[in-house]
Structure formats: C-alpha cells, structure tokens
Amino acid sequence: MKRKGYLLGILCLLSGAVMAQGNNAFAVQTTVENGIIEGNYDTKTGIQTYFGVPFAKPPVGDLRWKAPQPAENWKGVKETKKFGPRPMQKIVFGDMNSRSDGLSEDCLYLNVWTPAKRNTKGLPVLLYYYGGGNAAGDGSEPRYDGESMAKKGIVVVTCNYRLNIFGFLAHPELSAEAPYKASGNYGMLDQAAALKWVQKNIAAFGGDPKKITLAGESAGSIAVSMQMSSPLSRGLIAGAIGESGAGINPTMAPVPLADGEKMGVDFLKKAGVATIKQLRALSSRDVYELFDESKMFGFPIVIDGYFLPKTIPQIFAAKEQAQVPLLLGWNSAEIPGGAFMQGQPYKEENYVARVKKEYPNDFEEVLKLYPHGSEKEIELSATALAADRFISYSTWKWFDLHRNNSTQPVYRYLYSKLRPELVDKSLASGLAGGTVRADGNAPKPPKAVGAPHACEIEYCMGNLHLVKDYAWTADDYKVSDTMLNFFANFIKTGNPNGDKLPEWPVAKAGDATPPVMILDTESKAEKAANDARYLFLDKSYGNK
Numbered sequence: 001m002k003r004k005g006y007l008l009g010i011l012c013l014l015s016g017a018v019m020a021q022g023n024n025a026f027a028v029q030t031t032v033e034n035g036i037i038e039g040n041y042d043t044k045t046g047i048q049t050y051f052g053v054p055f056a057k058p059p060v061g062d063l064r065w066k067a068p069q070p071a072e073n074w075k076g077v078k079e080t081k082k083f084g085p086r087p088m089q090k091i092v093f094g095d096m097n098s099r100s101d102g103l104s105e106d107c108l109y110l111n112v113w114t115p116a117k118r119n120t121k122g123l124p125v126l127l128y129y130y131g132g133g134n135a136a137g138d139g140s141e142p143r144y145d146g147e148s149m150a151k152k153g154i155v156v157v158t159c160n161y162r163l164n165i166f167g168f169l170a171h172p173e174l175s176a177e178a179p180y181k182a183s184g185n186y187g188m189l190d191q192a193a194a195l196k197w198v199q200k201n202i203a204a205f206g207g208d209p210k211k212i213t214l215a216g217e218s219a220g221s222i223a224v225s226m227q228m229s230s231p232l233s234r235g236l237i238a239g240a241i242g243e244s245g246a247g248i249n250p251t252m253a254p255v256p257l258a259d260g261e262k263m264g265v266d267f268l269k270k271a272g273v274a275t276i277k278q279l280r281a282l283s284s285r286d287v288y289e290l291f292d293e294s295k296m297f298g299f300p301i302v303i304d305g306y307f308l309p310k311t312i313p314q315i316f317a318a319k320e321q322a323q324v325p326l327l328l329g330w331n332s333a334e335i336p337g338g339a340f341m342q343g344q345p346y347k348e349e350n351y352v353a354r355v356k357k358e359y360p361n362d363f364e365e366v367l368k369l370y371p372h373g374s375e376k377e378i379e380l381s382a383t384a385l386a387a388d389r390f391i392s393y394s395t396w397k398w399f400d401l402h403r404n405n406s407t408q409p410v411y412r413y414l415y416s417k418l419r420p421e422l423v424d425k426s427l428a429s430g431l432a433g434g435t436v437r438a439d440g441n442a443p444k445p446p447k448a449v450g451a452p453h454a455c456e457i458e459y460c461m462g463n464l465h466l467v468k469d470y471a472w473t474a475d476d477y478k479v480s481d482t483m484l485n486f487f488a489n490f491i492k493t494g495n496p497n498g499d500k501l502p503e504w505p506v507a508k509a510g511d512a513t514p515p516v517m518i519l520d521t522e523s524k525a526e527k528a529a530n531d532a533r534y535l536f537l538d539k540s541y542g543n544k
C-alpha cells in the first residue's frame with residue numbers, strides 16, 4: 001500500500017508539472033467588421049491574443065500588384081490562434097527569427113495583444129511595423145511580441161505587408177490599370193490598410209481608435225515616416241515612434257514614379273516576360289525565382305501622387321504631415337566602421353584617403369567632424385561616419401523637420417547600451433538584430449564600439465526573455481524596463497516622462513543644441529554633441 005501511495009504521489013506531482021507547463025488559455029471571441037474571430041485568453045498573463053486576423057483580401061490572382069482590398073465577410077467563427085503566413089521573401093537576413101507557418105502571397109494578416117477586460121474601453125493602441133529593408137520580415141518575430149507592452153495597458157498590433165517584387169513593383173501597365181493611375185507602393189498601401197482596419201475595429205479589443213500610435217524600426221521606421229506623410233494615413237494617428245530610419249535621402253528615399261516604372265520595365269525585359277498579364281499568370285514560385293535570379297535587393301518606394309504626393313522633406317516643410325507627437329532616435333553604432341573603410345585597416349593614411357575620395361571638396365571639414373588622432377579614434381569616427389551615411393542622418397533629418405514644422409512635442413534618443421555576450425560562442429551577431437552561425441574560417445569580428453542596428457527592439461518592447469541568444473544581465477533588464485516605460489508612457493499620453501524615469505526634455509524648434517536622451521545602463525538627457533555632423537551632411541545631401 002505504501003508503494004501504491006508513493007506512485008500515486010509521483011503521478012500527481014508529474015501531472016501537476018505538466019499542468020503548470022501547459023496551456024493556460026481558454027478560447028475567447030470578439031466581433032470585427034467581417035465576422036466573429038476566436039483567440040486565446042491567457043489566465044496567467046491576463047492578455048488576450050488574436051493571431052492571423054485577415055485585414056484585406058488575399059493579394060493573389062488578379063489582385064497581385066493591386067492596392068489591398070477590404071477583407072470579405074465570413075460566416076461562423078474564424079479561429080485566429082496562430083500567426084498567418086509571412087510575405088514571400090528570400091532569406092535576406094539569416095538572423096531573423098519568424099514564428100509564422102511558412103510563406104505565401106496570401107499574407108495580409110495582423111496580430112493583436114490586448115489587456116482588455118469585459119467592460120474595458122478607450123485603451124491606447126500601438127501598431128508596429130517590422131523592419132527588413134522592404135525585402136524581408138514579418139509581424140510574428142519574437143522581438144515584436146506585444147505581450148509585455150500590453151501588460152502596460154496598451155492594445156498592441158503587428159501587421160504583415162507585401163515585400164520586394166510582390167510589394168513594390170511599378171510598371172506603366174500597372175499604373176494604367178489602377179484607378180489612381182500609379183503603381184508600386186503596395187507594401188505601403190498594405191500598412192495603410194492595416195491602420196485603417198485598426199481604426200475601424202480596435203474598439204472590439206478595448207482600444208480607442210483616436211489613440212493609435214505608429215512605431216517601427218529600420219524599414220518599419222521608414223514606414224512610420226511615410227505613413228505620417230501620406231494623405232491616406234496621417235489623419236488616423238495620434239503619435240509616432242521611429243527607431244533608426246526615415247525615408248529621406250540617402251536612406252530608401254522615394255523616387256519619381258517614372259523611375260520606378262522604368263525599373264519595372266527593365267525587370268520584365270530581362271526576365272523575358274512580355275506583359276504584366278503574363279507575369280500575373282505565373283505561379284508564386286516562378287515570380288519568386290525570376291526575382292531571385294535578377295540579384296536585385298528590391299524595388300523603391302515611389303512618389304505616386306496617391307499614397308505619397310511629394311518627398312518627405314517637401315511634405316514636412318509645407319507642414320502637411322501628421323501634426324502629432326514624435327519620439328525617435330538611432331543607435332550609437334548602427335553599422336561597423338569597416339563599411340566606410342571598405343575593409344581597410346584603421347590606419348591614418350587609409351582613413352584620410354577614404355574621406356578625400358568621398359568628400360573631395362570638403363574633406364578638411366569632414367576630418368574635423370570625424371577626427372582621426374589615433375587608430376581607436378579612427379575606428380570610432382569611421383563607425384560614426386558609416387552609421388550617419390547609412391541611417392542616422394536621415395533619422396536626424398526627420399527629427400529636425402518635425403520639430404521645426406510642428407507645434408507638437410518631439411523627443412530624441414541615442415541608444416547606447418552595449419550587448420552582452422552570446423550564450424553560444426559558435427554564433428555571431430547578424431545584421432538584422434539576431435544571430436547567425438559563425439564561419440569558423442572567418443576572422444573574429446572586432447569588439448563592438450557601440451549599439452548596432454536593430455539591437456534595441458527587444459529592449460523597447462520588453463522582450464529580452466523571448467530572445468535566447470544573449471546572456472542578458474541585470475543591466476540589460478534595467479535598460480529594457482526604462483525604454484519600455486518611456487515608450488508606454490508616450491503611447492498613452494504623447495509624453496515619455498513618468499514616475500522614477502529620468503527626465504526627458506522636449507526638443508524645441510530653433511534650438512541649436514536640442515536635447516537627446518542617452519539610453520544606457522544609466523540613462524540621462526544631454527545637450528546634442530554631434531549635430532554639426534548632421535548639419536554638414538544636410539548640406540551635402542541637399543534635402544529640401
């Protein structure tokens with residue numbers, strides 16, 4: 001009997017362990033404009049989730065390379081408990097980590113995390129656009145997970161949008177058939193359609209349609225700058241957050257429609273396809289392979305007179321952008337200095353020669369702004385110059401345009417927290433914020449001199465616990481808590497400040513040294529120290 005009781009006890013312990021590790025959720029339903037959807041209510045977290053919710057018709061068949069169309073109604077209950085397929089894409093960035101189930105042209109789905117109780121109304125809303133150069137990415141990546149932000153009292157939404165040739169092909173035939181007589185920008189129109197869906201349906205999740213903040217990183221940040229500029233979207237948002245990126249020369253700036261159409265004509269010609277009708281008749285595989293064989297990274301955003309009537313600097317200078325609070329910034333070492341040095345060692349003669357080649361008429365000014373007194377200083381200056389040319393300047397320009405052409409508050413940060421060590425020493429940090437398997441024959445990468453591109457995403461969204469590659473420390477969690485609370489406060493009120501947080505001052509119009517919040521283990525606001533670099537680059541790029 002004793003043995004039997006012992007075994008029963010073990011079985012009870014095991015079953016309890018299984019229950020503790022099992023699913024804590026039960027099914028919940030809500031009604032959106034197209035019908036009833038069923039998600040999960042996690043009793044451990046208190047968060048409801050609805051994954052893979054369609055916000056537009058599948059852009060397939062005759063709808064390939066057309067603006068997204070409203071989703072059709074359905075009968076019964078649509079189960080929305082798993083992420084929808086991610087958009088068609090090559091593995092451009094091998095360090096991206098998707099939770100979606102495969103790829104498909106049928107990809108226009110969004111995901112919702114909400115803390116709403118049965119009678120909750122009026123919660124602030126965050127709609128987050130993923131990065132990936134408009135060539136890769138999807139809304140299911142763990143670093144974009146909305147649970148931690150939802151626990152702050154915010155309804156969080158991520159959405160997919162078409163990429164590469166499927167999302168940005170422009171062509172005269174496509175322009176002729178469109179009611180607005182333009183083509184391309186389908187991915188941007190998908191984002192706008194998701195925003196419109198959120199505005200119309202978010203009350204079903206306890207959200208306030210008048211309190212939608214857009215956010216994104218890299219191409220997602222560029223998307224926020226575009227949606228803030230677009231007549232289709234700018235009236236639907238209450239705030240904007242940009243992490244490293246704006247659609248301003250030299251970073252993925254839009255091109256004239258005619259230039260985009262020419263790229264499309266050239267693509268079809270090289271692919272041996274005579275007409276858009278023939279291209280549309282091809283399978284997803286054939287289009288994917290034709291694009292892959294072209295060795296192109298992607299197609300540009302275009303000034304189409306519909307989604308985007310002018311360049312971003314022109315729109316902001318005319319004060320035609322969304323007049324809303326803006327929080328934005330970039331990282332302290334967005335890209336390694338080797339990108340500017342083109343692989344050459346950080347030697348005096350190499351650095352000076354590169355600067356003279358890039359800036360033959362202004363090299364003396366550049367060498368003062370990016371000094372070179374030692375190899376270490378050259379490494380820091382080359383890193384700063386590479387980062388500024390890559391994405392920091394364009395983000396600064398967005399900041400400068402809005403603070404000088406709006407009465408709304410603008411807040412700027414510089415994310416500077418160095419990453420901790422990798423858990424698996426056989427891995428290496430990738431370009432998109434994740435990790436890749438290290439090449440044993442490749443030279444060991446230099447020690448980071450700052451925070452690289454995309455590394456802040458899991459911090460600001462409170463998702464360090466979902467990213468297992470790095471040996472997070474107490475300092476990392478401290479920075480994440482600070483950044484998450486800054487962002488949550490801004491989403492709720494248009495102001496990042498709050499209890500126990502460092503004071504983050506507004507950057508005012510005309511201020512020659514506007515403040516910047518240094519986000520690090522000990523976060524603090526400082527007067528801008530490097531804006532002379534951006535003022536020089538502003539003259540160089542001539543963004544008017």
